[in-house]
Amino acid sequence: MAQVLIVDDNISVVGIMEDLLKIQGHVTHTAYDGTTAIERAKKLIPDLILLDVEMPGMDGISVCRELREHKATQLIPIVIVTGKTDSKTLMGAIKAGADDFLTKPADLPILKARVDSLLRMSHLRNQLAEKEKFETTINQIQNGIIITDSEGMIQNFNSTARQMFSFEDDSVANQPFLYIINQSFKSKINDWNMLTRQKYGDFIIYRMENDFKLRFALELKYNVILNPLGEIDEVVFVANEETSRINDDRRKDLFLTMLKHKFATVETITQLSLESLDILVESKDPALEKSALDGLQRASNTLNGIMRKLIKYVRMPDELNMLETETISEKLLVATVKSIIDALQIDSDSIEIIWNDVPDFEMIVEGLHSILYELIENAVKFSDMEKPRINLTVNSRADNVAIEILNIGPKIPQEELNRVWDRFYQVDRDITGQVKGIGLGMSIVKYIINLIGGNVEINSTNNGTTVTVHIPVK
Numbered sequence: 001m002a003q004v005l006i007v008d009d010n011i012s013v014v015g016i017m018e019d020l021l022k023i024q025g026h027v028t029h030t031a032y033d034g035t036t037a038i039e040r041a042k043k044l045i046p047d048l049i050l051l052d053v054e055m056p057g058m059d060g061i062s063v064c065r066e067l068r069e070h071k072a073t074q075l076i077p078i079v080i081v082t083g084k085t086d087s088k089t090l091m092g093a094i095k096a097g098a099d100d101f102l103t104k105p106a107d108l109p110i111l112k113a114r115v116d117s118l119l120r121m122s123h124l125r126n127q128l129a130e131k132e133k134f135e136t137t138i139n140q141i142q143n144g145i146i147i148t149d150s151e152g153m154i155q156n157f158n159s160t161a162r163q164m165f166s167f168e169d170d171s172v173a174n175q176p177f178l179y180i181i182n183q184s185f186k187s188k189i190n191d192w193n194m195l196t197r198q199k200y201g202d203f204i205i206y207r208m209e210n211d212f213k214l215r216f217a218l219e220l221k222y223n224v225i226l227n228p229l230g231e232i233d234e235v236v237f238v239a240n241e242e243t244s245r246i247n248d249d250r251r252k253d254l255f256l257t258m259l260k261h262k263f264a265t266v267e268t269i270t271q272l273s274l275e276s277l278d279i280l281v282e283s284k285d286p287a288l289e290k291s292a293l294d295g296l297q298r299a300s301n302t303l304n305g306i307m308r309k310l311i312k313y314v315r316m317p318d319e320l321n322m323l324e325t326e327t328i329s330e331k332l333l334v335a336t337v338k339s340i341i342d343a344l345q346i347d348s349d350s351i352e353i354i355w356n357d358v359p360d361f362e363m364i365v366e367g368l369h370s371i372l373y374e375l376i377e378n379a380v381k382f383s384d385m386e387k388p389r390i391n392l393t394v395n396s397r398a399d400n401v402a403i404e405i406l407n408i409g410p411k412i413p414q415e416e417l418n419r420v421w422d423r424f425y426q427v428d429r430d431i432t433g434q435v436k437g438i439g440l441g442m443s444i445v446k447y448i449i450n451l452i453g454g455n456v457e458i459n460s461t462n463n464g465t466t467v468t469v470h471i472p473v474k
Contacts, residue, residue, distance in 0.1 A: 003048075004027070204246070
């Protein structure tokens with residue numbers, strides 16, 4: 001059933017055309033002059049217009065021209081109905097944008113054939129226009145959009161999906177979507193029928209960088225679209241990148257596991273120490289009393305260290321952004337290192353400082369202290385000797401100051417080095433022995449260096465591990 005607008009100043013002609021079109025099941029609308037025809041066409045947006053040429057006031061060619069200039073009516077098929085067959089009239093109608101002609105008096109079978117033909121054309125035009133609008137819309141969406149048919153064959157996708165799934169061209173059209181994603185992603189979804197039993201849902205597909213870290217992850221939400229008969233017409237997938245969120249969730253889970261272990265260790269030490277205190281109440285043994293108190297002190301120090309590191313990590317971004325840079329001299333750097341030595345309770349001769357004629361440079365003092373504290377603390381932890389040996393060397397480069405910290409300790413494998421900057425990650429205890437901490441120190445160093453526009457690198461050999469921090473200078 002189509003909407004047809006009949007425009008003619010002859011009431012009898014209008015009546016004949018109405019009867020024919022109604023028999024075919026179409027809905028008709030009428031106008032008896034050009035001005036009314038334009039108003040009704042803009043309001044109704046009919047599927048077809050039958051337009052007389054010779055009318056009082058605005059003639060049919062002028063009406064056709066104006067309708068073609070209006071965005072809402074420019075695609076409506078227009079049939080010029082005229083008693084004139086001269087070339088001037090026909091050329092005028094063609095130039096105005098008419099789609100076809102009928103000569104008065106209209107032959108009814110021909111009228112029916114022309115109407116049917118142009119209604120099919122109108123439907124195709126509307127489909128094309130809707131497709132163009134759809135493609136324009138989905139290409140502006142930041143999410144990836146993929147549309148498949150009932151069998152899971154790709155029918156359409158937007159530019160974001162092209163990038164997400166590395167579709168090089170349109171050759172993926174009519175290819176099975178699940179097969180394509182399972183070729184380049186890890187996924188637990190491979191059964192199309194099982195997937196579409198539910199009318200909507202979501203699942204994750206991903207690529208791994210290593211055994212721990214995701215390189216790229218997408219969340220796919222889908223909706224199954226049914227036709228009026230209840231059959232699957234198409235399935236729409238919306239893809240959203242979730243790499244950072246999922247990696248963060250994985251780190252949080254790991255962190256909670258580590259935190260549970262750390263607090264369990266503190267709890268064990270505390271419990272044993274309290275039990276010792278209960279015993280010494282009866283025995284009054286000074287050695288046992290000292291051992292118990294030392295255990296409680298260790299538990300307290302461990303707990304304080306964990307909480308201090310957590311608070312520091314949470315507050316660091318806001319605090320550093322509020323601070324101003326200061327001039328860093330050799331004297332200030334040495335004093336900073338000394339304060340760290342005192343805080344870590346290590347021998348002062350464990351660290352050798354070499355300042356190679358480096359000009360004073362600008363840096364946030366608190367940021368420098370945090371960097372050196374974390375690196376020296378790690379160097380102490382990763383040392384395999386009773387007394388750590390750490391070399392801290394400061395060199396001047398073309399556009400940066402390089403602070404190099406070398407500790408003599410076990411070699412760290414490359415696969416471990418690739419992960420030392422990850423939050424809550426700790427190097428395997430099999431390499432370093434029982435390492436205290438929660439895996440935030442190197443992340444703190446990385447964050448501060450990124451904040452000031454520098455870079456940091458780490459290398460490990462049989463002679464030890466070296467971390468080099470590059471601080472930009474003007």
